[in-house]
Amino acid sequence: MSQAAERLRLLSGHLDRHAAVLRAAPTSTQTVTHSYPHRFRYSLDNSLLTPEQRQFYEENGFLLIKNLVTEDDVNKFRKAFERICLKEVSVPGLVVMRDVAIAKSEFVPDQKAVSKIQDFQEDPELFRYCTLPQILKYVECFTGPNIMAMHTMLINKPPDAGKKTSRHPMHQDLHYFPFRPVDRIVCSWTAMEKVTRQNGCLVVLPGTHHGTLLVHDYPEWEGGVNKMYHGVRDYDPNHPRVHLEMEKGDTVFFHPLLIHGSGMNQTEGFRKAISCHYASGDCYYIDVKGTTQENIANEVKEIAERRFDAGDISFQDSWAFRGRLVQGERVSM
Ligand SMILES: CC(C)CC(=O)SCCNC(=O)CCNC(=O)[C@H](O)C(C)(C)COP(=O)(O)OP(=O)(O)OC[C@H]1O[C@@H](n2cnc3c(N)ncnc32)[C@H](O)[C@@H]1OP(=O)(O)O
Ligand SMILES: Nc1ncnc2c1ncn2[C@@H]1O[C@H](COP(=O)(O)OP(=O)(O)OP(=O)(O)O)[C@@H](O)[C@H]1O
Ligand SMILES: O=C(O)CCC(=O)C(=O)O
Ligand SMILES: [Fe+2]
Numbered sequence: 001m002s003q004a005a006e007r008l009r010l011l012s013g014h015l016d017r018h019a020a021v022l023r024a025a026p027t028s029t030q031t032v033t034h035s036y037p038h039r040f041r042y043s044l045d046n047s048l049l050t051p052e053q054r055q056f057y058e059e060n061g062f063l064l065i066k067n068l069v070t071e072d073d074v075n076k077f078r079k080a081f082e083r084i085c086l087k088e089v090s091v092p093g094l095v096v097m098r099d100v101a102i103a104k105s106e107f108v109p110d111q112k113a114v115s116k117i118q119d120f121q122e123d124p125e126l127f128r129y130c131t132l133p134q135i136l137k138y139v140e141c142f143t144g145p146n147i148m149a150m151h152t153m154l155i156n157k158p159p160d161a162g163k164k165t166s167r168h169p170m171h172q173d174l175h176y177f178p179f180r181p182v183d184r185i186v187c188s189w190t191a192m193e194k195v196t197r198q199n200g201c202l203v204v205l206p207g208t209h210h211g212t213l214l215v216h217d218y219p220e221w222e223g224g225v226n227k228m229y230h231g232v233r234d235y236d237p238n239h240p241r242v243h244l245e246m247e248k249g250d251t252v253f254f255h256p257l258l259i260h261g262s263g264m265n266q267t268e269g270f271r272k273a274i275s276c277h278y279a280s281g282d283c284y285y286i287d288v289k290g291t292t293q294e295n296i297a298n299e300v301k302e303i304a305e306r307r308f309d310a311g312d313i314s315f316q317d318s319w320a321f322r323g324r325l326v327q328g329e330r331v332s333m
């Protein structure tokens with residue numbers, strides 16, 4: 001571990017203990033929901049989250065904030081996505097993904113052919129999502145004041161073509177990330193329309209962020225699986241699940257170890273969501289060689305070297321050049 005990383009680890013431990021001491025001495029005006037002193041591990045001391053919200057994230061690994069992004073902004077992001085699909089604009093570094101069920105069919109320049117775009121950090125309008133002040137205020141509760149936008153996606157989950165390929169297998173996002181510490185990473189995921197169980201809303205396994213990073217690989221699905229859609233290998237179908245049905249503009253923040261996925265889109269519409277993974281600017285890169293992440297690292301490396309026609313792009317580099325500072329300082333990322 002680097003010195004900076006070690007400092008951050010110690011510092012966050014210190015702050016957490018400090019927070020616990022403060023919480024152990026409630027004032028008369030506070031409503032005390034938990035009267036015992038406890039240590040916060042997953043969130044930082046801040047004045048935004050209510051004690052209940054903070055406790056909820058600590059226990060469940062996610063926090064849903066209703067109506068966080070305005071209708072007007074969501075509509076602008078939808079418009080920007082449409083322009084990209086129609087090839088009216090081209091964005092450097094953007095990855096356009098088609099569902100595996102139609103990947104080999106003829107190309108039509110329409111959003112119906114696009115199941116997701118990734119890495120829109122060079123599109124000023126879409127990237128504005130990652131800089132929205134009301135989102136960053138929440139993100140800071142988990143990352144602290146130095147904030148990097150590491151990974152951007154707009155997911156346009158297509159009506160299922162009949163092979164259930166529109167599903168996203170249950171996974172932990174940390175599988176894709178060669179940076180730590182894990183608790184200073186958070187995803188924000190905003191519904192761009194009403195998302196329901198019918199059109200394949202997010203499905204989460206509450207509390208699974210208390211566990212460790214699990215082995216991931218391609219699920220054995222008869223109808224095929226999208227490239228890089230790894231799932232938790234020994235997925236326990238009996239773990240309690242929560243379907244996060246959300247309205248347009250509602251935003252969920254979740255921990256990178258939280259097991260989540262999304263079901264089949266059983267409607268005729270394209271279910272849209274926009275998301276960004278943030279990490280503290282004080283995070284540090286790790287070498288994933290010899291770990292469970294080696295399989296995804298090799299896939300990413302292979303695709304990156306093919307796309308950029310370059311000799312040796314490390315897994316860490318592939319993240320370092322996509323990451324953008326959105327608040328504070330880029331200390332070690
Ligand atoms: C936390 C977060 C990171 C979690 C996640 O995001 S999990 C999912 C991560 N997924 C990804 O990052 C996928 C990224 N996707 C891509 O890089 C691209 O879509 C590619 C799979 C490389 C394909 O892009 P591109 O090469 O431009 O497309 P082409 O039409 O030329 O196809 C090249 C070969 O790829 C195949 N392909 C295209 N789309 C998919 C697909 N969805 N699933 C599986 N295979 C696919 C396509 O059939 C073609 O194969 P061949 O003809 O070479 O055999
Ligand atoms: N074998 C599996 N391995 C990993 N993930 C799976 C597996 N089977 C299903 N899933 C995932 O579990 C989640 C729920 O799947 P499912 O298709 O049942 O959706 P659902 O929203 O529960 O729909 P329904 O209302 O029909 O039950 C999805 O994220 C799906 O991709
Ligand atoms: O929007 C979805 O269906 C989930 C996407 C997701 O979890 C991911 O890409 O990591
Ligand atoms: Fe995910």
Ligand SMILES: [Mg+2]
Pocket residue numbers: 263
């Ligand atoms: Mg089901």
